[in-house]
Amino acid sequence: xxxxxxxxxxxxxxxxxxxxxxxxxxxxxxxxxxxxxxxxxxxxxxxxxxxxxxxxxxxxxxxxxxxxxxxxxxxxxxxxxxxxxxxxxxxxxxxxxxxxxxxxxxxxxxxxxxxxxxxxxxxxxxxxxxxxxxxxxxxxxxxxxxxxxxxxxxxxxxxxxxxxxxxxxxxxxxxxxxxxxxxxxxxxxxxxxxxxxxxxxxxxxxx
Amino acid sequence: xxxxxxxxxxxxxxxxxxxxxxxxxxxxxxxxxxxxxxxxxxxxxxxxxxxxxxxxxxxxxxxxxxxxxxxxxxxxxxxxxxxxxxxxxxxxxxxxxxxxxxxxxxxxxxxxxxxxxxxxxxxxxxxxxxxxxxxxxxxxxxxxxxxxxxxxxxxxxxxxxxxxxxxxxxxxxxxxxxxxxxxxxxxxxxxxxxxxxxxxxxxxxxx
DNA sequence: CTATAATACGAGCGATTGCTCGCATTCTCC
DNA sequence: GGAGAATGCGAGCAATCGCTCGTATTATAG
Numbered sequence: 307x308x309x310x311x312x313x314x315x316x317x318x319x320x321x322x323x324x325x326x327x328x329x330x331x332x333x334x335x336x337x338x339x340x341x342x343x344x345x346x347x348x349x350x351x352x353x354x355x356x357x358x359x360x361x362x363x364x365x366x367x368x369x370x371x372x373x374x375x376x377x378x379x380x381x382x383x384x385x386x387x388x389x390x391x392x393x394x395x396x397x398x399x400x401x402x403x404x405x406x407x408x409x410x411x412x413x414x415x416x417x418x419x420x421x422x423x424x425x426x427x428x429x430x431x432x433x434x435x436x437x438x439x440x441x442x443x444x445x446x447x448x449x450x451x452x453x454x455x456x457x458x459x460x461x462x463x464x465x466x467x468x469x470x471x472x473x474x475x476x477x478x479x480x481x482x483x484x485x486x487x488x489x490x491x492x493x494x495x496x497x498x499x500x501x502x503x504x505x506x507x508x509x510x511x512x513x
Numbered sequence: 514x515x516x517x518x519x520x521x522x523x524x525x526x527x528x529x530x531x532x533x534x535x536x537x538x539x540x541x542x543x544x545x546x547x548x549x550x551x552x553x554x555x556x557x558x559x560x561x562x563x564x565x566x567x568x569x570x571x572x573x574x575x576x577x578x579x580x581x582x583x584x585x586x587x588x589x590x591x592x593x594x595x596x597x598x599x600x601x602x603x604x605x606x607x608x609x610x611x612x613x614x615x616x617x618x619x620x621x622x623x624x625x626x627x628x629x630x631x632x633x634x635x636x637x638x639x640x641x642x643x644x645x646x647x648x649x650x651x652x653x654x655x656x657x658x659x660x661x662x663x664x665x666x667x668x669x670x671x672x673x674x675x676x677x678x679x680x681x682x683x684x685x686x687x688x689x690x691x692x693x694x695x696x697x698x699x700x701x702x703x704x705x706x707x708x709x710x711x712x713x714x715x716x717x718x719x720x
Numbered sequence: 721c722t723a724t725a726a727t728a729c730g731a732g733c734g735a736t737t738g739c740t741c742g743c744a745t746t747c748t749c750c
Numbered sequence: 751g752g753a754g755a756a757t758g759c760g761a762g763c764a765a766t767c768g769c770t771c772g773t774a775t776t777a778t779a780g
Contacts (some may be wrong), residue, residue, distance in 0.1 A: 321777065324727060327705075344638055349768060359729045364769065365659075428639040431551060437635075465706075472687065472710050479686030480679065499672075503679050503718075510717040513712075528747065531757060556738060566759040571739065 319366065328366050330356040340421045344429040347374070371435050378426055382442045385415045393449045401460045401512055403471075404453065406505045412481035413497060424486060450474050454512075458497070462513050473508050481506050483503045526573065535573050537563040539587065542580045547573050547628045550637040552597075554581070578642050589649045592622045600656045608667045608719055611660065612680075620704060621687035631693060633679055650685070657681050680715050689709050702717040 318324050334356035338347045349370050353360045367373045391403040392411040416423060430436055451470040454461065463469045484492065484500055492500075526532050541563035545554045556577050559565045576579045599618040604612040623630060637643055656676040661668065670676045691699065691707055699707075 312585040319727085321726065323776085327727080343640060345640070348766080350766090353730095358655065360769075361730065362728050365727075370768070428644075431638060433550060434550070467755085468710055471690075472714055475686050476692045476714065477684040479682050483678075483682045499675065503675055507679055507683065507714065507718040511714040524756085528756065530746080534757080555736075555737090560760095567739075568741085568760065569758050572757070577738070 322511040324366075327356075327358055327362055330358060331363055331366065331373060332376050332380065334358075335373045335421055336380075337441065338378075339374070339377065339425045339429075344374075344425065349373075354367050374430065375435050377422075378430070378439045379435070381419065381422060381426060382439065382494060386420055386442055386445060386449060387416050388418070390449065393453060397456065401457055402505070402509050405508050405512070406455075406501060409477055409481070409501050409504045409508070410497075412477050413485065413492075413500070416481045420485070427482070427486060443474075446478070447471065460513055469512060472511065475505060476508060480507075523550060530573065531573075532632070534563075534565055534569055537565060538570055538573065538580060539583050541565075543584045543587075543629055546584065546632045547629070551560075551581075551632065556580075572652060581637065582642050582646060583631075585637070585643070585646045588629060588633060589646065591625055593649055593652060595622050595625070596653060597656065600660060604660065604663065608664055609712070609716050611664075612715050612719070615657075616684055616688070616708050616711045616715070617704075619684050620692065620707070621700075623688045623692040627692070632695060650681075653685070654678065654681050667720055675717060679718065683715060687714075 318327055331352065335347060335352050336353055338352060342351075347370070349363055350360055352370070353363045356363075357362060363373075367376070388411060392408060396407050399407070432440065447470055450473060451466055454466045454470055458464075458466070461469065480500065481504075484496075489496070523558055526535055536560065542554060542559050545559060549558075552600055554577065557567055558617065559577070559580060561572045568625070570580075574583070595618060599615060603614050606614070630676075654677055658673055659678060661673045661677055665673070668676065687707065688711075691703075696703070
């Protein structure tokens with residue numbers, strides 16, 4: 307276990323109170339990101355908000371970036387849970403019904419913890435270990451491509467990579483822009499209209 | 514002219530050497546953003562790179578943010594010059610030809626000073642006075658809506674706001690994602706295929 | 721109970737940041 | 751040429767940053 311002498315145990319926690327500390331840190335980071343923004347999220351500030359000392363913070367996270375990455379990861383996982391479930395639900399449905407559902411889910415997904423979502427999208431520089439956290443976009447792409455593969459007979463293209471790229475990018479962008487740059491609270495009416503249009507866009511393209 | 518006593522002349526330059534200084538500062542900022550990234554762009558570092566003292570920097574720019582905003586502004590203006598020209602060129606063309614051209618221009622526009630473009634897109638937190646620099650997106654939206662208005666007879670919708678939103682958002686996202694997350698250098702072949710697909714997507718949607 | 725490991729603490733270090741201010745230099749205009 | 755305005759300079763301050771390390775506390779095992 308203790309490979310390195312006895313310094314730098316910077317990793318897993320075995321006792322219960324340690325897990326509590328780790329959770330408190332991640333949650334405090336998320337709270338600060340939302341309430342005060344990215345630049346105010348210093349390690350000292352995070353530790354204070356978590357009710358924990360800086361020393362303890364550095365026992366579990368080697369840097370501020372790692373902490374932020376943990377928050378992003380958690381958020382992305384929450385989104386991917388919803389998205390993955392939707393793909394499963396939709397797997398055997400025809401293109402038009404499937405796309406409609408997926409568009410609706412994309413909008414829902416962007417509304418999970420919206421204030422945190424906004425901060426992550428607008429304030430976090432994609433730098434260092436935060437660079438690749440977009441990788442979850444690739445998962446969505448893969449799921450969509452798999453769906454297309456199973457419904458190839460309904461499509462007019464054979465270039466599934468291109469079709470998946472165009473579809474996923476468009477849907478994601480429409481949901482993203484509508485939720486972030488639109489009115490604070492999207493009315494049910496607006497959402498319905500948006501779903502209609504986006505569905506028409508993508509379905510018309512696919513077949 | 515000198516409203517406030519004689520402190521804080523933090524504004525316009527009248528002599529030639531001052532304009533040189535201001536230019537050097539903006540250019541140095543852009544260089545550092547590209548070569549070293551956003552966090553390395555401190556005021557001291559920028560002044561050094563510009564061959565100017567920090568004191569002089571603060572005569573013309575009240576903060577680091579203002580300097581970065583100036584760089585963003587310059588870049589956005591370069592993009593908008595291309596985009597505006599394209600809209601003029603396309604004003605009297607039918608939807609299919611027009612959209613094809615606009616898609617191509619969107620991709621071109623994303624390749625103006627690509628390394629700077631990437632930094633601005635990935636590393637700059639949309640915070641403080643950097644928050645609203647996205648406003649140039651609205652210009653594109655307005656131009657597109659005006660085009661649609663003049664070609665209403667070719668469309669199947671009457672909701673031009675929605676149509677413009679969906680079209681502009683999709684085109685912009687496809688260009689953005691292809692250029693930034695795709696291969697380093699897009700081959701002419703790939704670009705042509707992408708233009709084809711995006712055109713099909715949007716034209717199929719519009720009429 | 722005791723020895724040892726795991727966890728928590730927090731003062732404080734060295735580095736860096738954004739920025740000021742008093743002073744030096746250069747330009748403009750009479 | 752000379753006075754005053756415009757411009758340029760840069761040492762250095764106060765604040766903050768990420769982070770370490772010696773020590774105190776608590777849990778676990780024998």
